[in-house]
Amino acid sequence: MNSVPDLKGCDRSGPAWSVLPRQFYCRDTVLVARELLGKILVRRSRGGTTAGRIVEVEAYLPHDDPACHATRGRTRSNRAMFGPPGCAYVYPIHSRYCLNAVTLETGVASAVLIRAVEPLHGIALMQRRRGCLAVRNLARGPARLCEAFAVDRRLDRWNLARGQRLWIVDDPATRLRPEEIGQSVRIGVTAAHDLPLRFFWRHCPFVSGPRGWTYAQESPT
DNA sequence: CTACCGATTGACT
């Protein structure tokens, strides 16, 4: 269950890629967000398998973060965020979907939004699902990503640590150095637009956002 | 029930 035999063409000779365990997500949300950069998102469905490298994420915090969907309390719609870490939180917006990974601990609502991946495997399938040929645009943006990976509400609360249907694997060959990680304010949010909780792989063409942002922001701290 | 709004995208000037 831990190997990814389907990933022809992007598998590398070296240590086997392992599914990120629940423990990975049971940590500080910003830390999880930064470490998710470079990991591989995998989706296996009846139509086939797609995989892509995570290059852009945003953190949504449990406290003092008005942009977090759970900031006004628990509802039927956002209950995934209050559930166990390591599960998916799929939220509909503008008749599309966005994929999050729940973090921290059960009962505390926090998550990492996966905003963009670099398509690695199953590109033809993504092109068909998206109705788009340009590889750069297949999964650049949270809703595009979900369409390319056939992620919808049925995967809300799905356990990403199971290694089935939808999961994330470590790629030991890819470790981002701190200077390769850019940081900026989150895109599109109206509340808390001052918090720098977006993290992305600098100089990566598969990152979303207005032109220039990719290279503009330096990471403080 | 209605009214408003959004963690978006793609088309267009």
Next chain:
DNA sequence: GTCAATCGGTAGA
């Protein structure tokens, strides 16, 4: 660069 389509979630009558 600007802008509107689109629809589920949420709040409020």
